[in-house]
Amino acid sequence: MNLMNQPESLAALAGPKCLYVDSSALEHNAREVKKALGPLVKLLAVVKGDGYGVGGVEAARIFASAGADYLGVSSVQEGVELRKAGIRAPVLVMNPILREECVAAIEHDLEITVASRQGVFDVADASRRVGRTARIHLEIETGLGRTGLPAGEVPAILDELRSCEGVHLCGIFTHMGEGHRDESSFRQFARFQAALRHVPRGLVRHVSNSAAFLKFPDMRLDMVRIGTLLYGQLPFGIRHTTLSLKNVWDFRARVLFIHDVGPGDTIGYGGDYLVKRPMKIAVVSAGYSDGFGLTAVSRPKDLSDLARYIVKMVLSYLGKGRGEGGAVRFECGVAPVVGRIGMQLTMVDVTGLPVSVGDEASVSIRPTAGARLPRVYLRDGVPYLIRMPWGEMRPVEFGKSAGYTGREVQK
Numbered sequence: 001m002n003l004m005n006q007p008e009s010l011a012a013l014a015g016p017k018c019l020y021v022d023s024s025a026l027e028h029n030a031r032e033v034k035k036a037l038g039p040l041v042k043l044l045a046v047v048k049g050d051g052y053g054v055g056g057v058e059a060a061r062i063f064a065s066a067g068a069d070y071l072g073v074s075s076v077q078e079g080v081e082l083r084k085a086g087i088r089a090p091v092l093v094m095n096p097i098l099r100e101e102c103v104a105a106i107e108h109d110l111e112i113t114v115a116s117r118q119g120v121f122d123v124a125d126a127s128r129r130v131g132r133t134a135r136i137h138l139e140i141e142t143g144l145g146r147t148g149l150p151a152g153e154v155p156a157i158l159d160e161l162r163s164c165e166g167v168h169l170c171g172i173f174t175h176m177g178e179g180h181r182d183e184s185s186f187r188q189f190a191r192f193q194a195a196l197r198h199v200p201r202g203l204v205r206h207v208s209n210s211a212a213f214l215k216f217p218d219m220r221l222d223m224v225r226i227g228t229l230l231y232g233q234l235p236f237g238i239r240h241t242t243l244s245l246k247n248v249w250d251f252r253a254r255v256l257f258i259h260d261v262g263p264g265d266t267i268g269y270g271g272d273y274l275v276k277r278p279m280k281i282a283v284v285s286a287g288y289s290d291g292f293g294l295t296a297v298s299r300p301k302d303l304s305d306l307a308r309y310i311v312k313m314v315l316s317y318l319g320k321g322r323g324e325g326g327a328v329r330f331e332c333g334v335a336p337v338v339g340r341i342g343m344q345l346t347m348v349d350v351t352g353l354p355v356s357v358g359d360e361a362s363v364s365i366r367p368t369a370g371a372r373l374p375r376v377y378l379r380d381g382v383p384y385l386i387r388m389p390w391g392e393m394r395p396v397e398f399g400k401s402a403g404y405t406g407r408e409v410q411k
């Protein structure tokens with residue numbers, strides 16, 4: 001019997017909630033970015049943070065086969081995971097690493113980010129111990145205020161490198177702060193170019209993340225490092241693109257219970273939600289442990305931002321408006337959350353909707369938050385692989401559509 005014919009049988013394998021990951025959409029997005037880059041600019045596909053939550057290994061496999069020249073991770077561990085899965089593409093660990101990690105990085109053929117003189121010594125030392133040349137990229141700090149070598153120290157470090165055996169300098173890069181204004185990016189780029197005056201030709205120079213790639217074609221240099229766009233998302237503050245990007249993930253929870261409530265009843269922890277009319281309530285298998293209802297709070301950037309924030313707060317105090325993640329979507333309609341979102345369960349108002357126990361609801365989350373969710377990978381709408389929460393990969397031999405189709409991201 002084919003277990004994958006129905007979402008019900010998917011639940012038998014994956015449990016009452018899962019993250020559907022559309023591998024065809026991942027591949028499409030990577031090809032779309034490749035096409036926009038043309039043949040001369042390399043693509044480093046960023047798969048850090050477990051592939052922005054969709055699963056680092058599977059994302060890396062798909063991007064590499066769609067033409068990514070490099071893969072980017074944030075730690076040696078993430079890089080080793082790719083190597084153990086048999087992925088052979090060049091991998092850059094984009095953050096500085098600890099001295100203790102240098103040996104493993106070299107043994108697994110990971111390219112290392114070096115951001116200090118001490119970093120050069122550590123890598124050189126590890127290279128001697130492993131008996132193999134280490135490949136490094138220099139990171140220059142140009143204004144993000146995070147990691148990197150001050151541009152002024154570049155000549156000294158190049159001297160150091162010339163006398164270091166076993167350390168091969170392959171690339172040089174900086175990371176953009178995506179400032180509110182374009183000037184901050186131009187300033188960062190100018191500082192980076194000043195640092196480039198000292199370096200030998202032939203290094204892979206890379207600066208742009210998704211936002212810079214879209215906004216500043218002149219900053220593409222030899223390679224761009226793209227994450228967000230490959231996952232079908234637009235970078236913060238950018239609302240339009242001519243790229244055709246596809247949505248990559250869909251978090252589905254199931255209805256576990258349904259009940260009717262009436263005036264005077266309360267719903268959820270704290271009893272904050274007072275029922276005023278007869279309602280049909282569905283309890284769905286999603287909560288803040290999956291990242292549902294968690295939104296990043298940042299300081300308002302200007303007065304209009306602050307005004308928007310205040311209006312939102314006032315509306316939500318009055319019980320109006322719909323906070324982000326404040327609803328789930330059934331095939332038959334949208335159901336607003338009532339009461340507080342729990343850790344594992346959330347109540348939604350399905351009054352007037354033909355919803356029954358077992359139905360699937362789409363819940364909007366950032367998948368980086370739902371690390372413990374099973375991932376169900378689909379190609380052309382057909383499941384082919386399940387990654388269980390403990391990391392086990394279960395191939396699915398053959399299946400029919402689970403009813404999921406990638407949606408176009410707004411252009």
Ligand SMILES: *Cc1c(COP(=O)(O)O)cnc(C)c1O
Nearest residue numbers: 046094175209210225226227228
């Ligand atoms: C995360 C990251 C990127 C990718 O950024 P996106 O905005 O997701 O494209 C690029 N470079 C570095 C160093 C990063 O840490």
